[in-house]
Amino acid sequence: MTRDGLKKVLITGATSGIGEGLVDRYSKSHNVVACGRNEEKLSKLSGNNVQTLKFDMTEKAQVASAFVDIEQLDIVILNAGVCEYIDDARRFDAELFERVIHANVIATGYCIEALLPKLKPGGQLVIVSSSASFLPLPRAQAYGASKAALSYLTRVMQIELEDIDVTLVHPGFVETPLTDKNDFPMPFLVTVENACEAIFQGVESRKKEIHFPKRFTLLLKLFALLPFSLWMPLAKRIKR
Ligand SMILES: NC(=O)c1ccc[n+]([C@@H]2O[C@H](COP(=O)([O-])OP(=O)(O)OC[C@H]3O[C@@H](n4cnc5c(N)ncnc54)[C@H](OP(=O)(O)O)[C@@H]3O)[C@@H](O)[C@H]2O)c1
Structure with missing residues (x-):
């Protein structure tokens, strides 16, 4: 059920964690399209201002047909993602690597292609990356690389899109x-509540970047400015 006059926001990864929290936060003041794969969780979300869409975002054909009934959107939040670590660097798991890159990067591309035409001029595209993208972290060959790619992609969209505000x-x-x-x-x-409030307020202000908690992300940003030779021994210590 949707209410007339409210802005419409589409959220991927809505069945768990941050996405679920965002559905809760946005449904107080927006019409929400909540996306995920888990049918049981989607049916629980459906209701007051919330409609649901079930699709696997790693399946290009499913993504391409998922939004046919959606006319126009004010905000798209691409939040869905997976995290898997490579435990033994000497036994590089290429399947794991492909799974994570596919879900976090390639599938985001499928969603951008399908959803950009639905965004109104003046609309907003929000992409959830990770502070793991700031620095190389132990075991994060796949997750960190996927999020670094996502941050880069988002920054380029900020440069390229004239009539859509993009938030990273x-x-x-x-x-x-x-x-x-x-x-x-x-x-x-x-x-989750604090994270979703930070995201909601940042998106409302059309910020280019939302990062939190600041005492953590600013520290990582500071380390990212230093030569890698200073970060590497610290990262090795974290690994141990
Ligand atoms: N939690 C953190 O500390 C943290 C930190 C930095 C960044 N992030 C990022 O924030 C985002 C949300 O993370 P979270 O912690 O809320 O994770 P989560 O609780 O595991 O939720 C992940 C969501 O992504 C959806 N999803 C995964 N694969 C999918 C697929 N193939 N097709 C459709 N939906 C799919 C899941 O839907 P179904 O279960 O219905 O498939 C689920 O709703 C991710 O991009 C993550 O990388 C999280």
């Missing part, structure tokens, strides 16, 4: 099913 989101650690699997300390972990 660089979260630090957020407490979600994705990070529940992590077996290492996660400094400055934030709740």
Whole structure:
């Protein structure tokens, strides 16, 4: 069900974590199109101001046909993503690498191609990357590379698109099913609610970049400015 007069936002990865939190936050003031694969979770989201779309974004044909009934959108938030680590660098897992790059980068490309024509002039495209893109991190050959690619892609879209405002989101650690699997300390972990409020407010202000929590992301940005020879021993220490 949609309400007349409200802006319409489409959110991918809406069935879990940050995406689910964004559906909750946006549905208070926007019509929401919530996207994901998990049918049970999608049916729970459906209701007040929220319609749902089920598709696998790694399947180009599914993405191409998913939005036929959507006319115009004010905001598109491409948030869906996966995280897998390469545990043993000497046994590079090319299948894992392909899976992560496909889900985080190639599938985002499918969504951009299908959704850009639906965005109104003056609309907004929001892409959720990660602060992992700032620096090379242990075991993140696939995840970090995918997010660095996504940040680069988003920056180019900011240069190229004249009538669409593009926002790049660089979260630090957020407490979600994705990070529940992590077996290492996660400094400055934030709740989904806090993460989604930061994203919502930043998108409302049409910021070019949203990054949080600042005490974590600014530190990483500072390290990223230093020569790699200073970062490498630290990264090796983190690895141990
Ligand atoms: N959590 C963090 O600390 C953190 C930090 C930085 C960046 N991020 C980024 O934030 C985004 C959301 O992360 P999260 O922590 O909320 O993860 P999450 O709880 O694991 O949720 C991931 C979402 O992506 C969807 N998804 C995954 N593969 C898909 C596919 N092939 N087709 C369609 N949907 C797919 C899932 O939908 P289904 O389950 O329905 O398939 C799910 O809704 C990701 O891009 C992640 O890289 C997260």
